[in-house]
Amino acid sequence: MSAACTKCGGPSFYVRRYSGETLCQPCFKASIIEKTRRTIAKFGMLQRGERVGVAVSGGKDSLALLYVLHSLSTGRGYTLISLTVDEGVQGYRDESIRHAAWLAEKLGVEQVVVTYKELYGFDLDQALDWKDERDVSSCSICGIFRRRAIDEAAKRAGITTIATAHNLDDYVQSFMMNLMHGDVDRLGWLDPLVVDQDFPMRRVKPFMEVYEEEVALYAHLSGLPFQSNSCPYMHEGLRSEVRDYVNELEVKHPGMKNVLLNSALQVSARLSTAKAHETIPCAVCGNPSTKGLCNVCRMKRMVEQHTKYSPG
């Protein structure tokens, strides 16, 4: 016989080790929605009446985010727009883009799709065609292009706030990796209260206080589809080692991830106010940059130099 749900007394199915709660399915799902609502309120992430872009790749985390925000948006007056980027990876992205389109339609949410091909002249398969000659990872290259692509989709939809599905585990991993690299600027950028006046798009992470395994469980219980294969270029290197290490810590010391999140919040709050970084417009595209050429234009040049493709 399973223990009673701590909240309603019904039969429980899940033990939340870090809090000691035992939860039934409806109370578990309600707790994820409530936690997300509190995170949004605590950090002033979304405003009443606002149009909010949700970056939906079609993976379980982003589908769950759209689903949760949709249930929260009723009565709070904000309108959601699903923003999807098609990087152009043959045999991989089609499935997740189908899932993203399916959920947007089911919820009656407008969807804006942009592709690398239309924005940059090449798709990801083409852009990564110089694997053997570089020391920068595929995901670093892809990430630079994707961030800008999401901004473009947001501009088209007339949105200035973008919600991404980064969860507590992602947040803690980024904190630890930036610490390892001594990247003080990036540590400061983790501060959820930072609003960078130079960048027109504000990014918020409503799942930043929810454990990754709980996002996955929420997605499963909500009947959201899971993608069957992973990106062929995925190479996480250090990040997957950090993930394994943090997971081991959590098993031995339940709640350690929450402790790390709190440390990250304190460190980033100190660093974000310590130094405002100056930007100048990119000489090619006009977006903010630190050295006169933004990351996207720099990476585009590298892709053009090293592959036979050039943007049309």
Ligand code: SF4
């Ligand atoms: Fe891009 Fe890496 Fe994600 Fe593949 S796994 S879509 S290369 S960021």
Ligand code: ZN
């Ligand atoms: Zn540029």
